[in-house]
Amino acid sequence: MSPSVDYHCHCLASNSAPPPPHLPSSSYSFHPLHELFFCEECDAVRCNRCVSVEVSGYYCPNCLFEVPSASVRAEKNRCARNCFMCPNCRNTLSVVPSDPPDMDDGRSPSAAVSAVGEPPFFLYCNHCRWDSAEVDITFEKPTGLAAQLQKYEDSAPDSLEFERLKEHFEPFLRASSSSALAGPPPTAHSHHPHVNPITAAASSALARDIPGVGKYTPHPRGRRDKGPRDDMVEYRSRVEVGGSSTMGEADVEFMRHIEEVSEVAALEQRWANSWATSLHTSDLKPLRIPLHSKKSKRCPTCRHILIKPEQKAQSVRYKIKLVAANYLPSIKVALPQPMDLVRRGAQAARPPGGEGNSGANGLHAGDTYPFTLSLTNPLYDPIQVRLSVQRQIPPASTTVASDAAPVEKSRRPPFAVSLPSSAFPIAAFAEAWEYEDDEDMFGVDDDEFGFEAREKEGKAKNKTVGVLEKRANVTVVGGEVVIGKDAKGEVKFNMLVSYTYRSDDPLPEDDVRGTPSRTKAPEMKTFSFYTVVNLGSIVPRQETKMDTDP
Amino acid sequence: MDTPIYYAKTEFIETDTGNKVSRRATIAGPQNIILGGKTIISNGAIIRGDLKRTGPGHAVVISLGRYCLVGEGCVMRPPYKTYRGNFNYYPMKIGDHVHIGANTVVEAATIGNHVVIGKNCVIGKFTIIKDCARIADNTIVPPNTVIPALALFSGSPGRFVEDLPESTQEIVEAHTKHYYTRFQPIER
Numbered sequence: 001m002s003p004s005v006d007y008h009c010h011c012l013a014s015n016s017a018p019p020p021p022h023l024p025s026s027s028y029s030f031h032p033l034h035e036l037f038f039c040e041e042c043d044a045v046r047c048n049r050c051v052s053v054e055v056s057g058y059y060c061p062n063c064l065f066e067v068p069s070a071s072v073r074a075e076k077n078r079c080a081r082n083c084f085m086c087p088n089c090r091n092t093l094s095v096v097p098s099d100p101p102d103m104d105d106g107r108s109p110s111a112a113v114s115a116v117g118e119p120p121f122f123l124y125c126n127h128c129r130w131d132s133a134e135v136d137i138t139f140e141k142p143t144g145l146a147a148q149l150q151k152y153e154d155s156a157p158d159s160l161e162f163e164r165l166k167e168h169f170e171p172f173l174r175a176s177s178s179s180a181l182a183g184p185p186p187t188a189h190s191h192h193p194h195v196n197p198i199t200a201a202a203s204s205a206l207a208r209d210i211p212g213v214g215k216y217t218p219h220p221r222g223r224r225d226k227g228p229r230d231d232m233v234e235y236r237s238r239v240e241v242g243g244s245s246t247m248g249e250a251d252v253e254f255m256r257h258i259e260e261v262s263e264v265a266a267l268e269q270r271w272a273n274s275w276a277t278s279l280h281t282s283d284l285k286p287l288r289i290p291l292h293s294k295k296s297k298r299c300p301t302c303r304h305i306l307i308k309p310e311q312k313a314q315s316v317r318y319k320i321k322l323v324a325a326n327y328l329p330s331i332k333v334a335l336p337q338p339m340d341l342v343r344r345g346a347q348a349a350r351p352p353g354g355e356g357n358s359g360a361n362g363l364h365a366g367d368t369y370p371f372t373l374s375l376t377n378p379l380y381d382p383i384q385v386r387l388s389v390q391r392q393i394p395p396a397s398t399t400v401a402s403d404a405a406p407v408e409k410s411r412r413p414p415f416a417v418s419l420p421s422s423a424f425p426i427a428a429f430a431e432a433w434e435y436e437d438d439e440d441m442f443g444v445d446d447d448e449f450g451f452e453a454r455e456k457e458g459k460a461k462n463k464t465v466g467v468l469e470k471r472a473n474v475t476v477v478g479g480e481v482v483i484g485k486d487a488k489g490e491v492k493f494n495m496l497v498s499y500t501y502r503s504d505d506p507l508p509e510d511d512v513r514g515t516p517s518r519t520k521a522p523e524m525k526t527f528s529f530y531t532v533v534n535l536g537s538i539v540p541r542q543e544t545k546m547d548t549d550p
Numbered sequence: 551m552d553t554p555i556y557y558a559k560t561e562f563i564e565t566d567t568g569n570k571v572s573r574r575a576t577i578a579g580p581q582n583i584i585l586g587g588k589t590i591i592s593n594g595a596i597i598r599g600d601l602k603r604t605g606p607g608h609a610v611v612i613s614l615g616r617y618c619l620v621g622e623g624c625v626m627r628p629p630y631k632t633y634r635g636n637f638n639y640y641p642m643k644i645g646d647h648v649h650i651g652a653n654t655v656v657e658a659a660t661i662g663n664h665v666v667i668g669k670n671c672v673i674g675k676f677t678i679i680k681d682c683a684r685i686a687d688n689t690i691v692p693p694n695t696v697i698p699a700l701a702l703f704s705g706s707p708g709r710f711v712e713d714l715p716e717s718t719q720e721i722v723e724a725h726t727k728h729y730y731t732r733f734q735p736i737e738r
């Protein structure tokens with residue numbers, strides 16, 4: 001693993017500080033910058049775990065047909081055209097006639113031959129060679145297969161039972177949704193805008209059956225208890241399960257006599273089905289392909305839209321796209337090249353053959369390593385950045401499990417990080433600095449920064465902590481990590497980044513990141529965020545010795 | 551910035567539009583191949599521009615856009631089939647910013663823009679890969695597969711794993727441009 005920097009999202013937690021980097025929960029609250037969103041309204045980072053997601057359109061991942069939401073329900077969220085999945089390997093199936101004409105090289109009949117040939121037609125997998133004739137599914141015509149398959153699906157006992165259940169609950173749901181609209185005070189309702197009648201019904205059913213689970217119910221208790229569910233008649237299932245069922249025994253009998261594991265359908269082969277299916281691999285049926293969806297994303301707090309895709313299913317453009325990378329500086333971390341280490345004499349402690357990939361493969365206990373952070377400013381205005389290491393909270397009861405060392409020892413941080421202590425500038429982003437067609441971008445345009453840029457050579461040699469380099473909208477700073485003699489684990493620390501920028505008048509909605517300069521007196525604002533920097537894992541002392549001794 | 555990827559200057563031919571083609575790659579039927587510019591064809595790659603539709607004259611067999619990378623030991627071969635008794639090859643069209651990892655075999659019909667394909671993959675005949683999709687290392691994509699935009703595929707057979715982030719296009723574009731900038735000759 002090469003060194004990495006990930007960004008924190010506190011996901012609406014009241015405490016906005018991230019967990020210590022060595023807790024397992026740390027990896028859940030940090031994300032690569034390009035996966036994060038930014039809400040201008042709240043002036044906050046948002047991530048995929050906390051945004052609210054809405055489906056903005058459905059499409060079939062195989063034929064790419066955009067399915068109107070009206071038909072999605074009737075077609076049970078699966079493609080109603082000629083798209084099927086192999087029940088054995090989940091590859092897409094082809095429709096082939098009974099007399100396959102010249103099969104290319106004898107391997108795979110391709111989709112294009114399906115229009116010709118003799119009935120009956122069947123579905124064939126060109127990856128694992130499964131075909132639907134094995135399970136007695138053949139078709140007279142090569143068209144409208146999905147409708148025929150859906151008929152099979154809909155006549156499954158489970159499906160019929162589910163339909164009956166829905167019918168049974170329908171009047172109750174209708175009654176409760178209308179009373180929900182009329183009944184509860186507006187305050188209670190506004191707190192839970194997402195509670196639909198089904199959730200409410202499920203929630204109150206749970207509350208009744210399992211003591212102490214009723215807390216979720218957003219409505220005042222007394223009122224709801226008089227609800228119409230008490231008037232409901234008892235439901236009687238179509239088939240009595242349990243009593244006379246021989247299913248279980250048959251399964252036991254089958255399992256007792258299997259000769260090969262492949263006779264039993266794997267879990268993965270069965271759970272793509274809507275209903276419980278047979279254990280026998282030989283019973284698996286072709287599956288209509290489940291639809292995919294395009295999604296809009298909203299800020300969980302203010303409900304402003306952060307992501308709104310274009311309507312067309314295969315378009316990769318967005319009508320709205322507020323991503324954190326357009327607001328926060330991006331940070332890349334690197335450990336220096338091996339030759340630098342040679343110069344520093346660190347090579348001596350290195351196991352033979354271990355060089356070449358330098359620190360990326362291991363930092364040695366007892367050594368000191370310089371590292372660099374290159375920060376890139378995405379804003380059209382210059383920013384001032386300040387970095388600091390988050391103070392280590394003693395990992396009281398959460399010491400690393402494998403560590404049997406005494407408490408005081410594990411409490412002492414196994415490494416110490418130095419970062420530049422003063423604020424440093426990063427120049428504004430300008431379109432001209434994009435890579436586009438300029439291999440010679442390095443070294444152009446010294447005028448603007450000439451002063452500091454020329455310093456870099458001299459500085460870098462005798463100093464590892466501080467500003468090392470400035471060019472275009474990138475500033476490279478150096479840091480240093482001293483690793484303790486008995487250190488183990490990863491060199492991973494939380495870093496607080498604060499940057500100050502000039503804030504202009506609120507921008508028009510559609511101008512995502514333009515901050516044209518104004519004549520007004522600028523107002524300075526500061527934004528802070530946490531990152532976790534992972535420099536790599538520590539190679540413990542003993543290991544080094546074992547490698548070098550023999 | 552960042553470490554250059556050096557190659558021996560004599561080992562590559564650079565065209566007017568900045569394509570860099572290894573002398574140790576096999577380019578069959580070059581008159582039927584189009585490279586969009588700033589595209590790199592690595593050592594040991596095999597590109598079969600000679601497998602063209604029957605008939606006289608030129609025809610574009612394989613076209614690659616700008617900022618593409620065909621990795622070491624890749625095989626790019628146009629798809630073929632027998633349709634109504636006639637055997638034929640069909641053209642392969644690849645968009646801009648497409649990186650193909652080492653030792654991957656590609657027989658796709660179309661690959662969109664900003665697509666990243668890992669190493670040691672097999673992309674079966676007539677596969678269609680839409681924009682910003684990604685194929686993990688060692689994936690086997692069976693013939694005629696359709697891979698939707700912004701999808702990650704992996705496994706054998708290759709299956710949908712997850713949707714990729716909304717900023718995939720920018721990430722891939724920055725990566726391919728950056729890679730081209732880092733790919734620098736040294737005199738030897």
Ligand SMILES: [Zn+2]
Pocket residue numbers: 009010011012045046047048049050051
């Ligand atoms: Zn979040």
Ligand SMILES: [Zn+2]
Pocket residue numbers: 060061062063064065079080081082083289
């Ligand atoms: Zn479909």
Ligand SMILES: [Zn+2]
Pocket residue numbers: 086087088089090091125126127128129130
């Ligand atoms: Zn299969």
Ligand SMILES: [Zn+2]
Pocket residue numbers: 039040041042043299300301302303304
């Ligand atoms: Zn918000």
